[in-house]
Amino acid sequence: MSILINGNARVITQGITGKTGQYHTRTSREYANGRACYVAGVNPKKAGEDFEGIPIFASVAEAKKSTGATVSVIYVPPAGAAAAIWEAVEADLDLVICITEGIPVRDMIQVRDRMRKQARKTLLLGPNCPGVITPGELKIGIMPGHIHKKGRVGVVSRSGTLTYEAVGQLTELGIGQSTAVGIGGDPVNGLKHIDVLRLFNDDPATDAVVMIGEIGGSDEEDCARWSKANMKKPVVGFIAGVTAPPGKRMGHAGAIISGGKGTAQEKLEVMEECGITVTRNPAEMGKALKAVLK
Secondary structure, three states: OOOOOOOOOOEEEEOOOOHHHHHHHHHHHHHOOOOOOEEEEEOHHHOOOEEOOEEEEOOHHHHHHHHOOOEEEEOOOHHHHHHHHHHHHHOOOOEEEEOOOOOOHHHHHHHHHHHHHOOOOOEEEOOOOOEEEEOOOEEEEOOOHHHOOEEEEEEEEOOHHHHHHHHHHHHHOOOOEEEEEEOOOOOOOOOOHHHHHHHHHHOOOOOEEEEEEEOOOOHHHHHHHHHHHHOOOOEEEEEEOOOOOOOOOOOOOOOOOEOOEOOHHHHHHHHHHOOOEEOOOHHHHHHHHHHHHO
């Protein structure tokens, strides 16, 4: 098993006619190793055409109706990305993964508000995220597939680069991953650490989790407190941004210390208090996970 996606998913690419969408659709389809997971693209101006045999439709609803698609991945430019998210949500897909970086915060606030008010079933991952991969089955996003190894450790991270770093360390130690999830670093996004930890906790094919956070907000602290009360599996944690000065944005739009809250040290202390094994050295994430599995 896995969380969020597996080899049976049927994927739409919104923005398939752009350079980025085409490149990552091609490499992701290659990673699927013969599975017909990428079934449609969407571009209203190029409906009826195809990209390397993948048919292009005018809308997500049409693509879903024709192909039975369950997931969408979005490579639409920032100005239109929030509208693309909402189009996929209105089509009642199971999961929408938005890779696009730089979406206006106001646009995302409006989309999230509409999703909540209408109690939509669709899960949103991102925006500004690397995507999700279930090694050996399917990857949806921009992560390098070759560093992943099929196994039983879940990975969830706000940082794309640190997701790859954690996965690379695990694979080098011979430890495979059940699913690796990049939730993105924007201040207004979909799935949070706590949502992904819930899924890993319920997944019988996941034995432990690496959780990577960043400065800013309180999501990691909330997740740690939930973990203390509910998590049945060991969790290893790391927080990026130990040296970040207050009030300065570091990397992601959501990675900012405000009012003395959201510091790396504060997050690490809460995580430790809640029974999470933490490391302050990003080079030690894999070794810390290996230690808790013994």
